[in-house]
Amino acid sequence: xxxxxxxxxGQQALNSVSGFGRAGLMLFGAIVGKPNIRKGLPLLIKxxxxxxxxxxxxxxxxxxxxxxxxxLQGYTVLVKFGAEGMLGPLVxxxxxxxxxxxxxxxxxxxxxxxxxxxxxGLMKATEQLSGMEMMAVDPLRRIIAPRxxxxxxxxxxxxxxxxxxGILGGHLxxxxxxxxxxxxxxxxxxxxxxxxxxxxxGVIKSMVFALIVIWIALHKGFDAIPTSEGIxxxxxxxxxxxxxxxLGFDFVLTALMFGG
Amino acid sequence: MSDVLVDIQNLSxxxxxxxxxxxxxxxxxxxxxxxxxxPSGIGKTTLLRLIGGQLKPDSGKIVFDGLxxxxxxxxxLYQARKxxxxxxxxxxxxxxxxxxxxxxxxxxxxxxxxxxxxxxxVLMKLESVGLRGARDLMPAELSGGMAxxxxxxxAIALDPELIMYDEPFAGQDPISMGVIVRLIRELNNALGxxxxxxxxxxxxxxxxxxxxxxxxxxxxxxxxxxxxxxxxPSPLVQQFLKGEADGAVPFHYKAAAxxxxxxxxxx
Numbered sequence: 001x002x003x004x005x006x007x008x009x010g011q012q013a014l015n016s017v018s019g020f021g022r023a024g025l026m027l028f029g030a031i032v033g034k035p036n037i038r039k040g041l042p043l044l045i046k047x048x049x050x051x052x053x054x055x056x057x058x059x060x061x062x063x064x065x066x067x068x069x070x071x072l073q074g075y076t077v078l079v080k081f082g083a084e085g086m087l088g089p090l091v092x093x094x095x096x097x098x099x100x101x102x103x104x105x106x107x108x109x110x111x112x113x114x115x116x117x118x119x120x121g122l123m124k125a126t127e128q129l130s131g132m133e134m135m136a137v138d139p140l141r142r143i144i145a146p147r148x149x150x151x152x153x154x155x156x157x158x159x160x161x162x163x164x165x166g167i168l169g170g171h172l173x174x175x176x177x178x179x180x181x182x183x184x185x186x187x188x189x190x191x192x193x194x195x196x197x198x199x200x201x202g203v204i205k206s207m208v209f210a211l212i213v214i215w216i217a218l219h220k221g222f223d224a225i226p227t228s229e230g231i232x233x234x235x236x237x238x239x240x241x242x243x244x245x246x247l248g249f250d251f252v253l254t255a256l257m258f259g260g
Numbered sequence: 261m262s263d264v265l266v267d268i269q270n271l272s273x274x275x276x277x278x279x280x281x282x283x284x285x286x287x288x289x290x291x292x293x294x295x296x297x298x299p300s301g302i303g304k305t306t307l308l309r310l311i312g313g314q315l316k317p318d319s320g321k322i323v324f325d326g327l328x329x330x331x332x333x334x335x336x337l338y339q340a341r342k343x344x345x346x347x348x349x350x351x352x353x354x355x356x357x358x359x360x361x362x363x364x365x366x367x368x369x370x371x372x373x374x375x376x377x378x379x380x381x382v383l384m385k386l387e388s389v390g391l392r393g394a395r396d397l398m399p400a401e402l403s404g405g406m407a408x409x410x411x412x413x414x415a416i417a418l419d420p421e422l423i424m425y426d427e428p429f430a431g432q433d434p435i436s437m438g439v440i441v442r443l444i445r446e447l448n449n450a451l452g453x454x455x456x457x458x459x460x461x462x463x464x465x466x467x468x469x470x471x472x473x474x475x476x477x478x479x480x481x482x483x484x485x486x487x488x489x490x491x492x493p494s495p496l497v498q499q500f501l502k503g504e505a506d507g508a509v510p511f512h513y514k515a516a517a518x519x520x521x522x523x524x525x526x527x
Contacts, residue, residue: 029302039369053474131352134312135414257344 022154043146045182045226049145051112052154056161058111059104063162066103069170070094074170075128084180086188092163096202097258100163103236105209108155109143113217114145117238120221121231129222133206137241144218152207159206165254203259208253209246216242265290265422265454266311266324268285271320273303273310280306282478283320288422290457293448293455295469297462297501298476304458307475311456312346313337316429325421342370344422349430351411352401359386360395363414370418385413389443405436409443413416415448422454425446429461437461441468466490474500 074090120143123129129139166190175178193199217238224234266288273281280303288294294413296304311316311322322329327340353362363382367373373381385394389409399407408428415423428440437452444470448455461464465472466486474482474489482489482497489497515521 049302126355127348127350127352128354130309130314131346131348133314134344134346135418136338137366138338157273179441 002244016025018237019219019223022223023215025139026144026219027148027215029138030148031141036141040146041086042183043142044149045241047146047150048154051116051150055108055111055154055158058107059158060151060165061160062103062107063100063165064169065100066099066162067091067095067166067171068173070099070166071172071174071178075174075180076167084178085175085184086192087170087174087180088185088187089192090173092167092189092193093198095166096231098144098250098254100159100166101202101206101209102246103154104159104162104206105213105246106243108151109211109217109239109246110152112216113213113236113238116214116217117221117224117235118231120144121224121226121234122218124222124224125226125231126230144222148218151217152210155205155210155213156206159202163202186254195243196207205250205253205257212245212249213242216245263290264288265325267321267323268311269321269323271310271317272322273306273315273317275303275306279478281317283360283478284475286473286480288454288456289471290421290454291448291452292470293457293463293468294317295457295459295472297458297460297465297472297474297500298349298418299364300460302476302478304460304475305426308346308426308456308458311424312341317468318419342418343420344424344450345415345418345420346424347408347411347415348424348430349427351399351407352409355399355412357399358395358401359391359397359410362399362410363395363417366414366417381417382413386410388416388440388447389413397449404438405432405439408432408436408440412440412443412447416451416453420453422456424456424458426458427460429459429464437464444468462503464490466501476500 001184026250071087074087075084078084078086078090120129123139123143132139132142171182171185175182177183220234220238220241224230264287266286268284268286270283271284271286272279278371286296290393295325296307306315310317311324313332322342325343327336329337329340332487334338353359354365357365360382363385364378367378367381372380383392386395386424389412391409391413392405394410395514401411403411425444428444429437432440432480435501441464444455447453459467466489469486470487472483472489476496482492482494484492490501492498502524
């Protein structure tokens with residue numbers, strides 16, 4: 001009984017380790033080697049559109065609302081201390097350091113990650129990947145690589161857009177509605193936000209999250225069991241695993257960057 | 261140049277613990293249509309993937325055009341694959357491209373031909389499968405038979421030496437079946453191709469093949485021209501050719517004795 005349980009745990013550990021290995025090999029095969037600009041660039045641009053531009057809407061709307069909520073919640077606390085002039089730094093630092101990168105990554109996993117997993121899983125199920133291989137075209141280079149780079153490029157940009165729209169949303173609620181002085185909103189922000197400490201660290205976080213989310217999404221699709229059930233499970237796993245990984249890495253990165 | 265394009269020697273292959281092939285030998289002669297028949301589930305598609313280098317055998321040689329496929333490096337394998345192509349059972353057309361772009365895909369990937377010339381080649385290939393008029397359709401708009409013909413046009417786009425058909429007749433209505441039978445034969449003769457057809461549709465295969473291998477029980481159990489095969493004394497070959505439900509291959513999957521299992525219920 002106990003031996004069986006132990007065996008099961010061992011088996012699962014082995015499976016996850018070999019999963020890591022396959023994921024590593026996939027990424028290695030996709031991005032290591034001489035890039036072919038003539039063929040690669042149009043593919044990359046198309047994926048930037050599909051992965052990045054089409055995710056803009058959800059990022060814009062979420063960013064706006066999160067900035068508005070931050071300002072509203074922050075104001076009710078700050079005004080008790082007569083410190084509503086610090087609303088600008090509150091909103092901008094929360095967004096730049098944490099909410100921008102993290103929420104963008106979570107939304108990105110749901111919007112683009114799940115779509116990527118399903119797309120690649122279906123390509124596998126309909127033998128398109130095998131067919132490509134038999135036509136002497138490497139699917140890792142043709143399918144995986146452009147999607148990987150598009151995700152890694154698009155997500156930090158999306159996070160920056162999310163931050164900008166969030167700060168505007170904070171302005172909308174804090175200044176236009178609740179009557180915080182516009183001058184103090186912006187000048188306190190300017191005085192308290194540091195380009196390297198806050199903006200750049202947020203961008204670095206976002207790049208790490210991009211790598212994690214897109215890697216998980218591509219690997220889950222590429223490794224999916226090519227049946228309808230297998231693809232549905234892979235898509236769910238992408239969103240769950242990527243979200244948890246983002247939150248976990250966020251703690252580690254925050255500890256490294258701001259932990260003292 | 262040797263007469264044998266694909267030479268399989270003492271091939272053994274297993275999936276996990278389950279052996280698929282044991283010590284199998286098979287030869288595909290240049291310019292001929294070679295058919296591989298056998299009951300479903302014995303790994304006929306696996307054999308094509310082995311020839312294409314997508315799977316590696318446990319032991320044995322698979323020589324394609326003088327090259328032993330399992331020992332090739334990645335780059336050499338990709339070079340060898342340009343000389344072969346495979347028609348998948350599903351067609352495996354790229355769903356996000358039109359029929360035209362699907363057929364143009366291998367040309368655009370492997371040649372630097374100007375677009376005008378690519379157009380010419382694509383139209384020629386589509387004409388030969390009768391789909392020149394369907395070039396702007398998307399794969400989702402094609403019927404099953406048309407999708408397979410479009411995939412066939414794509415498979416011959418680079419003028420390969422070897423073309424492998426994976427169950428080309430499965431799930432086709434009698435008319436598209438007839439079309440595909442004719443296409444396989446005609447393309448083979450007109451383009452000087454070598455064809456390997458994997459199928460279990462006995463009538464169709466016997467009508468086009470120059471040489472037939474019957475595979476079962478992990479190895480080749482019968483071979484010869486269609487005439488020789490019809491005269492084969494093996495009961496397994498005869499059962500397969502005539503499509504009898506019970507015989508050397510039993511109708512029942514391995515199970516405990518029927519009476520015993522029924523009695524268990526009443527206990």
